[in-house]
Amino acid sequence: MSAPTALSATAAAPVPARRALAWFAPTDHATAIRRFVWVLAIAFVAKQAFATFLFPAFSGHDEVAHYAYIRVLATEHRLPVLPDLEQWRTEARFGDTPSGDYLPDDLYPYCRFVLDWYCEPDNARWGATPPRIVTVLGELYPSGYVYTANHPPLYYAAMTPFYWISSGWGPAAQQYLFRLLAIPLGLATVWLAFRLATTIFPGDAFLAVTVPTFVAFQPQISYEGAMVNNDIWSIALFSWMTLLLVVGIRDRFPRRTCLWLGFALGLALLTKANSLAITPVIALAVVMAVGWRDVRGWVGRGALVVVPAAAMAAPWYLWMVRTYGNLDASDQVAALQGWWNKPAGTMLGMLTDPQFAVFRFKETWGEFGWRMIPLSDGLLWAIAVPLLAAAGGLAWYLVAATRGSGPAKRDRVLRPSRWQWQAIVAMLALCAVAYLAVLQFGTRFALTQARYFFPVVNAAAFLTMLGLRTIVPTRARPVAQGVVFAAMVLLTVLIYTQYILPFGVASLGLPGRG
Amino acid sequence: MRDASEPGGRRGVSTAPRPVSETRRDWIAWAVLAGGLVALVLLGSLSVQHGPLTGFEERVVRYWPRFTGLMRAWGFPRPLIAAVWAAGAVAAVAALVGIRLAIAVPDDPADDGSSEA
Numbered sequence: 008m009s010a011p012t013a014l015s016a017t018a019a020a021p022v023p024a025r026r027a028l029a030w031f032a033p034t035d036h037a038t039a040i041r042r043f044v045w046v047l048a049i050a051f052v053a054k055q056a057f058a059t060f061l062f063p064a065f066s067g068h069d070e071v072a073h074y075a076y077i078r079v080l081a082t083e084h085r086l087p088v089l090p091d092l093e094q095w096r097t098e099a100r101f102g103d104t105p106s107g108d109y110l111p112d113d114l115y116p117y118c119r120f121v122l123d124w125y126c127e128p129d130n131a132r133w134g135a136t137p138p139r140i141v142t143v144l145g146e147l148y149p150s151g152y153v154y155t156a157n158h159p160p161l162y163y164a165a166m167t168p169f170y171w172i173s174s175g176w177g178p179a180a181q182q183y184l185f186r187l188l189a190i191p192l193g194l195a196t197v198w199l200a201f202r203l204a205t206t207i208f209p210g211d212a213f214l215a216v217t218v219p220t221f222v223a224f225q226p227q228i229s230y231e232g233a234m235v236n237n238d239i240w241s242i243a244l245f246s247w248m249t250l251l252l253v254v255g256i257r258d259r260f261p262r263r264t265c266l267w268l269g270f271a272l273g274l275a276l277l278t279k280a281n282s283l284a285i286t287p288v289i290a291l292a293v294v295m296a297v298g299w300r301d302v303r304g305w306v307g308r309g310a311l312v313v314v315p316a317a318a319m320a321a322p323w324y325l326w327m328v329r330t331y332g333n334l335d336a337s338d339q340v341a342a343l344q345g346w347w348n349k350p351a352g353t354m355l356g357m358l359t360d361p362q363f364a365v366f367r368f369k370e371t372w373g374e375f376g377w378r379m380i381p382l383s384d385g386l387l388w389a390i391a392v393p394l395l396a397a398a399g400g401l402a403w404y405l406v407a408a409t410r411g412s413g414p415a416k417r418d419r420v421l422r423p424s425r426w427q428w429q430a431i432v433a434m435l436a437l438c439a440v441a442y443l444a445v446l447q448f449g450t451r452f453a454l455t456q457a458r459y460f461f462p463v464v465n466a467a468a469f470l471t472m473l474g475l476r477t478i479v480p481t482r483a484r485p486v487a488q489g490v491v492f493a494a495m496v497l498l499t500v501l502i503y504t505q506y507i508l509p510f511g512v513a514s515l516g517l518p519g520r521g
Numbered sequence: 522m523r524d525a526s527e528p529g530g531r532r533g534v535s536t537a538p539r540p541v542s543e544t545r546r547d548w549i550a551w552a553v554l555a556g557g558l559v560a561l562v563l564l565g566s567l568s569v570q571h572g573p574l575t576g577f578e579e580r581v582v583r584y585w586p587r588f589t590g591l592m593r594a595w596g597f598p599r600p601l602i603a604a605v606w607a608a609g610a611v612a613a614v615a616a617l618v619g620i621r622l623a624i625a626v627p628d629d630p631a632d633d634g635s636s637e638a
Contacts, residue, residue, distance in 0.1 A: 036629035043622040050615035056608035210629035489624035496616040511591050
């Protein structure tokens, strides 16, 4: 209780200081959250700009191959193509180097950040003429090809004008430009996380603060948001679709929302093929919101989503069928990687393998692209313990909200309405489907990885913070908001200081040092 | 916990001047936060297990400044190095302000979304 005779510190302070202090004075929810979101956005953009230059050039996952794709599109005005192994071998047996889309010679110094490029950049022969053919157990394979060629073209087409603008800069400088151009997509993802939290539970300070904070400082999302890659585009578009799903559930999928959802899905399918994973959840959400008995209702709404998405994505997938005979060129990729690739396991085997899950957890918080920067067990446990507590809190939330007793009587978040329940179910379904997609990829490829479920980061952040909110006492929530923010900042500082900078320093003596 | 109707209360909308003791507490909280961040950077530097940097002086005094040398070795021009450090400084200040603002966001008792269902 403020004493009636207390002096006003702000009144006594000089004018600029008074203004600065006024910024932190208690105010209403709308003003406070607006200020917070602005500061979070500034912190995010500045952090990302810093991170862009902290990671050695081309050290991000597949940055060399993404850059090569952009170069083919910008300089030859066509899409790159994966080699057909049998045809390539026939040419290799009778000629010098078979024709095809290879990674540029001037990027050979970065070969250790590339899949399938025989890497000896200090060797005089290979340094002068990078290898294009390797022999494995008597069989010929291409070395250093544009292995991203089966990716849809939207990201690369968007980068092409910037390649033209910067054509005189050299590859490393262009790469930094492309990294900086990823930041707006990361920022959009953070803003969509804020919108997701405030759409499902408007007015709740804890979720409005912690959900976007979690996304803004999650180390791997930050990493994707400062790299040459189409993943952050996929993450941003998936996050937009996630928000549209929730808005659709709330408003029973009006025509406008369905069309926006179809448009976003079309863009996502033109960015990365794994965006297809959201389609069963869209179907589930529409049926939940409209009611399964209203067949005409959900078929009509489904058509409003599917038709624009299919119309937008059709040219690309037709081109894929004409070029490769299938929709994703996975047969061609499997053949090219045949000398080292093997399935990571069966669906059930991977689902029940604790080591598989632990490795995905490590990749979610560290490793950074080429699995060259593993975090220590101590730090991983420091991350895992609060996350496990949040998972327990989420289970507690589901039970308490279902019963509607005890603290639920006083807490509106613990009394979700029907549509809010459906939104929570959709978030759970998104996370489950994304993880199953990781497993499905692993049934054919050894290199399945956590990165493939990053598109559901906003749904995962929402559920995590909902769980954490449940176990934090009401009175402690304002402080907990600050603690979550501080913890994510400190995690970033720790990772940069303990892992990323030493990696950069250590890489100075190695090939591909930037 | 303060009552919602009190000035400075979590759910209240305060227009009243803040007492000196509360402002002083604020500044102490700021100092603790800033000190905590600096301490963590130092601790983080000390506990680096890998890389070529060894010894207290190398790790603590010259660790982050070494980033400048790293950027020079990568061929970055001087204005870019300055811009990178400026971005880092802005991020650090914004992070500190963000922690304080995160605590200051109150619930909105008027809006629970139920009317939009």
